[in-house]
Amino acid sequence: MKMVQTEEPTTTTESITEDEAALYDRQIRLWGLEAQNRLRNSSVLLVGLSGAGAEIAKNLMLAGLKSLTLMDHNNVSEGDRDAQFLAPVDTIGQNRAEASRLRTEQLNPMVQVIVDTDALESKDADFFEKFNLVCLVNQAYEQIERVNEICRKFNIKMCAAGVYGWFGYGFSDLLEHEFIDEVKMLAPSNSNEVHVLDGKGDGPEAKKRKVDEEETAMIKHTIDFSSWSDAMNVDWSRKGTLGKAKRSLTPAYFVIRSLLEAQKLGDNATLPEVIGKAWKDEVERCKLDLEEQKCKPEDFMK
Amino acid sequence: MPALPKELLEKVAATKVLVVGAGGIGCELLKNLVLTGFADIEVIDLDIIDVSNLNRQFLFHKQHVGKSKAAVATESVLSFCPTANIKHHHNSIMSPEFGVSFFKQFSLVLNALDNRAARNHVNRLCLAAEVPLVESGSAGYLGQVSVIKRGVTECYECTPKPAARSYPGCTIRNTPSEPIHCIVWAKHLFNQLFGEADIDEDVSPDMADPEAQQKNGQEDGAVDQPAANGDAPQTNNSSSNAERMSTRKWAIDNNYDPKTLFNKLFNEDIRYLLSMSNLWKKRTPPIALNYDSLPDEHPGSSSSSSASSARGHAGSGIKDQVVWTPMTCRDEFDHAVATLRDQLSKKEDGHVLVWDKDDETAVHFVTACANLRAYVFGIPLKSLFDVKSMAGNIIPAIATTNACVAGMIVMEALKIVDGRIDATRSVFISRLPNPRGKILVDQIPDKPNPKCYVCSEKSEVFVKLNTNAFTVKQLEDKILKQTLNMVAPDVELADGSGTIIISSEEGETTALQDKTLAELKVVDGSRLQCDDYMQNFELSLIIIHCQDFKDGIDFIIITDIADLKPKEADEEMPKEEEDVECVVASEVMPPETVGLKKRRTADSDGPDTKRARISDQMGD
Numbered sequence: 075m076k077m078v079q080t081e082e083p084t085t086t087t088e089s090i091t092e093d094e095a096a097l098y099d100r101q102i103r104l105w106g107l108e109a110q111n112r113l114r115n116s117s118v119l120l121v122g123l124s125g126a127g128a129e130i131a132k133n134l135m136l137a138g139l140k141s142l143t144l145m146d147h148n149n150v151s152e153g154d155r156d157a158q159f160l161a162p163v164d165t166i167g168q169n170r171a172e173a174s175r176l177r178t179e180q181l182n183p184m185v186q187v188i189v190d191t192d193a194l195e196s197k198d199a200d201f202f203e204k205f206n207l208v209c210l211v212n213q214a215y216e217q218i219e220r221v222n223e224i225c226r227k228f229n230i231k232m233c234a235a236g237v238y239g240w241f242g243y244g245f246s247d248l249l250e251h252e253f254i255d256e257v258k259m260l261a262p263s264n265s266n267e268v269h270v271l272d273g274k275g276d277g278p279e280a281k282k283r284k285v286d287e288e289e290t291a292m293i294k295h296t297i298d299f300s301s302w303s304d305a306m307n308v309d310w311s312r313k314g315t316l317g318k319a320k321r322s323l324t325p326a327y328f329v330i331r332s333l334l335e336a337q338k339l340g341d342n343a344t345l346p347e348v349i350g351k352a353w354k355d356e357v358e359r360c361k362l363d364l365e366e367q368k369c370k371p372e373d374f375m376k
Numbered sequence: 377m378p379a380l381p382k383e384l385l386e387k388v389a390a391t392k393v394l395v396v397g398a399g400g401i402g403c404e405l406l407k408n409l410v411l412t413g414f415a416d417i418e419v420i421d422l423d424i425i426d427v428s429n430l431n432r433q434f435l436f437h438k439q440h441v442g443k444s445k446a447a448v449a450t451e452s453v454l455s456f457c458p459t460a461n462i463k464h465h466h467n468s469i470m471s472p473e474f475g476v477s478f479f480k481q482f483s484l485v486l487n488a489l490d491n492r493a494a495r496n497h498v499n500r501l502c503l504a505a506e507v508p509l510v511e512s513g514s515a516g517y518l519g520q521v522s523v524i525k526r527g528v529t530e531c532y533e534c535t536p537k538p539a540a541r542s543y544p545g546c547t548i549r550n551t552p553s554e555p556i557h558c559i560v561w562a563k564h565l566f567n568q569l570f571g572e573a574d575i576d577e578d579v580s581p582d583m584a585d586p587e588a589q590q591k592n593g594q595e596d597g598a599v600d601q602p603a604a605n606g607d608a609p610q611t612n613n614s615s616s617n618a619e620r621m622s623t624r625k626w627a628i629d630n631n632y633d634p635k636t637l638f639n640k641l642f643n644e645d646i647r648y649l650l651s652m653s654n655l656w657k658k659r660t661p662p663i664a665l666n667y668d669s670l671p672d673e674h675p676g677s678s679s680s681s682s683a684s685s686a687r688g689h690a691g692s693g694i695k696d697q698v699v700w701t702p703m704t705c706r707d708e709f710d711h712a713v714a715t716l717r718d719q720l721s722k723k724e725d726g727h728v729l730v731w732d733k734d735d736e737t738a739v740h741f742v743t744a745c746a747n748l749r750a751y752v753f754g755i756p757l758k759s760l761f762d763v764k765s766m767a768g769n770i771i772p773a774i775a776t777t778n779a780c781v782a783g784m785i786v787m788e789a790l791k792i793v794d795g796r797i798d799a800t801r802s803v804f805i806s807r808l809p810n811p812r813g814k815i816l817v818d819q820i821p822d823k824p825n826p827k828c829y830v831c832s833e834k835s836e837v838f839v840k841l842n843t844n845a846f847t848v849k850q851l852e853d854k855i856l857k858q859t860l861n862m863v864a865p866d867v868e869l870a871d872g873s874g875t876i877i878i879s880s881e882e883g884e885t886t887a888l889q890d891k892t893l894a895e896l897k898v899v900d901g902s903r904l905q906c907d908d909y910m911q912n913f914e915l916s917l918i919i920i921h922c923q924d925f926k927d928g929i930d931f932i933i934i935t936d937i938a939d940l941k942p943k944e945a946d947e948e949m950p951k952e953e954e955d956v957e958c959v960v961a962s963e964v965m966p967p968e969t970v971g972l973k974k975r976r977t978a979d980s981d982g983p984d985t986k987r988a989r990i991s992d993q994m995g996d
């Protein structure tokens with residue numbers, strides 16, 4: 075059983091300024107000032123500046139962090155022009171994280187942007203310790219697995235995401251995640267008296283009083299998140315498991331698993347026949363009914 | 377991996393598309409469009425960039441504040457794809473130059489709007505021009521996208537949208553019980569003193585309150601109407617400019633002296649209300665305030681410092697979240713009144729101030745007045761931050777939701793471009809996963825409503841009103857414009873006489889506007905032919921005379937005659953909010969839920985953010 079990491083109380087950290095309050099007004103009205111303060115004191119690592127990575131970088135920057143580290147050892151390619159809007163069109167051939175720096179900074183000058191051009195596999199466990207959240211985009215299965223184990227050890231929250239044509243996934247491991255839910259409920263006291271008072275059935279009056287009696291209760295929830303390997307290594311061929319999966323799991327899960335499997339083959343990963351075969355294997359391994367699948371292996375071979 | 381199949385990519389590049397709105401959704405959408413390969417785009421937005429946009433409208437940076445959204449968005453997005461052809465308009469989509477022929481140039485229209493009036497208008501123009509429309513909205517974590525195509529899917533107006541919540545006049549004027557009642561009152565007061573005075577926005581005690589009169593009528597008329605309306609004699613609800621002007625005139629005569637205004641609003645009027653003793657038999661009576669002896673601490677607390685920390689949000693470091701004490705409210709009131717008086721005096725003759733949530737003084741005025749009134753009635757006080765939300769109808773917004781919505785718009789747009797209208801879906805982003813684990817829930821679009829007065833062949837609307845009291849001007853403003861969403865209506869009496877009672881030509885029917893309908897021979901059963909040339913839209917309005925209306929309601933629209941029969945009694949007055957929360961946030965239109973009551977009163981005091989969140993449950 076690990077310690078629950080409670081976020082640092084705001085007293086020991088910096089609170090937002092009036093300028094920031096004006097800038098973040100519309101989101102403070104959504105998630106509150108305390109959440110905004112936590113964002114302001116958070117350092118995030120984002121690995122993989124693909125198109126999806128650029129989207130994530132944009133949304134994180136706009137939300138208002140302390141710092142965002144952009145990490146990528148790849149260079150900007152022709153294919154990035156379809157989605158990677160942070161790397162200007164004339165930066166093809168340059169390091170993708172470095173090329174994205176300027177536009178990322180412009181999104182929110184109040185957030186520090188750090189660029190790291192190393193490969194993810196070259197980073198050992200200590201490197202991750204300084205972050206509050208690690209996001210891996212379009213990374214290889216083994217690297218996600220490795221970083222997830224490190225994050226679990228250091229109590230760091232982690233997300234992973236990937237986009238493959240029309241398919242994509244998002245994975246979150248928020249460890250043992252506690253959150254508070256506001257629930258509206260009627261206060262038990264006095265409610266009888268109210269009904270007696272309004273016994274004449276004076277509709278509007280009765281309703282109004284009920285609203286007044288309404289109270290907001292804070293209910294604490296805890297969710298235990300699964301690790302990457304647990305989420306990806308369920309034995310779906312076992313009886314009963316699949317029935318459950320059909321009810322609550324998107325069919326894309328299996329497609330994504332086979333895409334990640336194909337990716338293990340390195341450079342061949344984007345070949346249609348490699349993906350097609352991986353999908354066919356996945357269908358057989360999980361004893362899925364191929365007829366029921368919206369996505370056929372042939373779809374990848376076209 | 378290649379982006380799109382080659383044939384589709386060619387179709388995309390050749391599609392001329394109109395983006396309506398360059399705000400939260402619009403910025404994300406423009407980025408997605410050029411990255412997807414759309415190369416012939418026009419974008420229109422009338423707004424300029426505000427600092428509070430920068431948390432999500434990522435095409436804008438601090439140095440752009442004050443500039444045109446459409447222009448800056450175009451410039452920024454061109455850097456993602458310098459070869460795209462993007463034309464921008466810094467203008468309102470409701471301007472006359474953007475008529476049917478303008479819309480006909482496009483093969484696709486994408487809405488990224490934040491208000492219902494513009495959505496209605498674009499809906500009608502797309503129907504008239506027979507151009508497919510992708511409609512969208514977002515509010516906080518919620519969002520949605522739907523496709524509108526004439527004859528194929530339901531249009532934006534096929535199901536009546538619930539009107540913004542309104543409050544009975546006597547609750548606002550006599551017996552507020554919640555902070556929002558005081559905030560609505562304070563906004564009305566702003567208009568009475570500095571803005572465009574509206575006869576429906578009186579702020580003085582309402583003698584006609586049925587509750588005050590019900591017993592023996594002893595209160596009724598026993599006391600003279602207070603000075604609320606100045607020297608003008610008290611008249612009935614059905615009057616008149618004389619009364620409307622008098623609050624303003626009274627304030628001007630007193631040179632807007634803050635102390636005089638304060639005494640009238642928070643002392644004399646309150647004492648008058650206290651004299652209507654029937655009102656206070658079951659309620660806590662209000663307390664008239666004394667300008668010179670207001671507490672500098674919060675009601676019910678022993679010291680002001682503990683009060684502010686208890687009432688401010690946890691860890692609150694920003695000044696707008698601190699709740700003012702009654703004394704601070706008075707000082708803020710003094711200062712705001714003096715500032716607004718100066719602003720008004722600098723206006724040209726006949727021009728007035730317009731309340732705006734981004735105008736600091738206007739927000740301070742409403743916060744001070746609402747809180748002083750709340751204090752009078754023993755209602756909890758609110759911080760400026762909260763008052764601004766409620767008074768300004770601010771919808772919280774984040775980049776992530778808008779990015780999702782913009783992505784969903786493009787997915788539907790691609791199906792339309794590809795000629796697969798049957799494959800389009802309505803998609804909703806809900807706050808929590810549904811039982812199947814889905815956050816994005818899609819559904820097959822509904823068929824057009826055959827009784828829709830906008831997109832069906834036969835457009836007929838019934839309206840119940842008192843023909844002896846309802847004026848032509850009210851017909852134009854309240855019914856045709858505010859409720860039926862016309863922009864420039866022409867109205868002709870369809871009795872063979874061809875009498876024109878409302879004309880979209882400036883000044884042509886001005887002489888008729890204060891006449892009652894009965895005076896123009898518009899009576900029970902009369903049929904009016906209403907035509908909006910700009911929207912290419914016409915409908916028949918059939919009058920049903922009804923003498924008695926209860927407080928706050930003076931007409932009822934019936935779009936389906938079948939509704940007229942069974943529950944006539946209920947129609948008279950929408951009950952105090954049923955348990956259904958059916959308020960629409962302005963950036964989102966919640967999926968229609970069963971059991972929503974049609975609301976007929978239009979009121980600009982829209983939903984607060986809490987209610988916007990409720991539409992959550994409607995998402996899945």
